[in-house]
Amino acid sequence: MDILKIIVQYILDLGAAVFVPFLMLIVGLCMKMKFRDAFQAALTLGIAFTGMGILVNFIMTSMGKAANDLTTHTGLSLTAVDIGWSGAASISWAWPYAFLLFPIQLGINFLMLVMNQTKTLNVDLWNVWNKIFTAVIVTYFTNNVIFGLLAGAVIIVLELKLGDAFAPEVERLTGIPGVTVPHFICLIAVLLHPIDELLKKIPILNKQFDADTLKEKIGVFGENSVMGAIIGLALGLASGNGIKYALTLAVQAATALTLFPMVSKLFSQALSPISEAVSDFMREKFEDREVYIGLDWPILGGRNELWVAVICTIPFLLIGAIVLPGNIVLPFAGIINLSFVVGSLLLTNGNVLRMIIHGLISTPLFLYGATYFTPYMTRLAKETGTLKNQGLISWSTFEGPDIRYILATLFQGKLLSVVLFILWLGLYIWLLKDREKYNQTLKVKEQ
Numbered sequence: 171m172d173i174l175k176i177i178v179q180y181i182l183d184l185g186a187a188v189f190v191p192f193l194m195l196i197v198g199l200c201m202k203m204k205f206r207d208a209f210q211a212a213l214t215l216g217i218a219f220t221g222m223g224i225l226v227n228f229i230m231t232s233m234g235k236a237a238n239d240l241t242t243h244t245g246l247s248l249t250a251v252d253i254g255w256s257g258a259a260s261i262s263w264a265w266p267y268a269f270l271l272f273p274i275q276l277g278i279n280f281l282m283l284v285m286n287q288t289k290t291l292n293v294d295l296w297n298v299w300n301k302i303f304t305a306v307i308v309t310y311f312t313n314n315v316i317f318g319l320l321a322g323a324v325i326i327v328l329e330l331k332l333g334d335a336f337a338p339e340v341e342r343l344t345g346i347p348g349v350t351v352p353h354f355i356c357l358i359a360v361l362l363h364p365i366d367e368l369l370k371k372i373p374i375l376n377k378q379f380d381a382d383t384l385k386e387k388i389g390v391f392g393e394n395s396v397m398g399a400i401i402g403l404a405l406g407l408a409s410g411n412g413i414k415y416a417l418t419l420a421v422q423a424a425t426a427l428t429l430f431p432m433v434s435k436l437f438s439q440a441l442s443p444i445s446e447a448v449s450d451f452m453r454e455k456f457e458d459r460e461v462y463i464g465l466d467w468p469i470l471g472g473r474n475e476l477w478v479a480v481i482c483t484i485p486f487l488l489i490g491a492i493v494l495p496g497n498i499v500l501p502f503a504g505i506i507n508l509s510f511v512v513g514s515l516l517l518t519n520g521n522v523l524r525m526i527i528h529g530l531i532s533t534p535l536f537l538y539g540a541t542y543f544t545p546y547m548t549r550l551a552k553e554t555g556t557l558k559n560q561g562l563i564s565w566s567t568f569e570g571p572d573i574r575y576i577l578a579t580l581f582q583g584k585l586l587s588v589v590l591f592i593l594w595l596g597l598y599i600w601l602l603k604d605r606e607k608y609n610q611t612l613k614v615k616e617q
Contacts, residue, residue: 541564
């Protein structure tokens with residue numbers, strides 16, 4: 171066990187920009203690519219992850235500081251400190267049983283591929299932390315580690331099946347064939363899907379309204395750089411830091427939204443040859459069987475609809491923190507709400523208006539989820555020695571509070587949670603069926 175723990179920790183310490191390209195190099199060689207081509211593709215993928223990581227950190231730092239300054243100017247004072255997703259990941263990996271989820275994910279993915287129950291080969295192994303976090307919560311509710319690990323296994327299956335369903339849309343949005351995003355962050359689409367179906371019945375909201383459409387409708391104001399500048403300027407002015415700060419933030423936001431699509435092209439350049447090699451191999455060995463490579467959500471980072479929606483919803487989160495009765499979480503590190511926007515992007519096909527509405531509607535879910543799970547996050551941080559003070563910690567945009575609560579109480583044996591889980595699975599299956607129909611229409615259009 172200790173040896174396995176050491177190996178897993180060493181792999182994690184390499185980081186996604188090293189470990190995932192290394193895995194892709196192995197995949198490429200197994201698919202009979204020339205070493206030169208496989209190495210070049212893997213290195214380019216590492217460059218793409220590094221570049222996208224720099225940009226994501228850049229925009230989250232600059233926009234996050236402005237949003238937090240806006241929070242300060244409201245005089246808002248709440249008891250739980252928001253440590254964001256990175257903080258949640260850190261305390262999750264410190265859980266004593268965390269390393270067990272690593273082989274569990276590999277094993278389940280392998281079995282489902284062999285049994286033809288998924289098309290997704292998930293190489294995004296760093297994000298096992300989401301399954302660990304779920305396992306921790308269920309363990310705390312039930313006082314049973316086995317139940318926690320079983321809950322993590324359930325999440326693995328749900329992610330893989332949803333990765334299959336969203337793969338054609340990921341390819342359409344990124345232009346990269348044979349990839350998908352089997353990420354926990356996408357499961358919010360299960361709850362957003364019924365809402366989106368209602369929104370699509372409203373005439374102005376059922377039209378195509380992605381970044382390209384914006385450019386056609388509003389001309390220069392739809393350009394990535396101009397949109398970024400306008401949003402940055404508005405947020406900078408609202409933060410109360412003066413015109414100089416606002417102008418600087420405008421240029422920073424314009425820079426980020428201009429560079430995101432450029433860096434995203436590196437993902438296509440890296441993954442296209444590997445994807446083609448995988449497709450050729452599967453056609454030769456397994457009678458045209460299709461396999462998707464599962465990667466982290468930043469491959470979608472080149473879509474500016476994502477960033478426009480997430481920045482435009484910052485005020486909703488701040489207002490929600492102020493007006494929602496019973497909320498104790500002060501938005502800080504998680505104020506850039508990635509928890510809804512990736513699933514929303516895939517669900518709406520990039521309709522930025524519906525994405526913003528999704529952000530507004532889902533705000534109470536995240537804040538109340540953060541409030542409810544604050545004691546458990548604080549307990550984990552204290553038990554693992556990652557929290558030295560006596561305060562409370564949480565995560566203002568707490569991912570998946572719905573399914574995590576349902577699983578935690580389900581394993582407690584609560585009858586109501588059995589009903590809720592059945593209802594949730596019904597919504598999940600509805601989403602899969604709906605995506606299947608949508609994917610068929612994509613195939614018809616391609617033909």
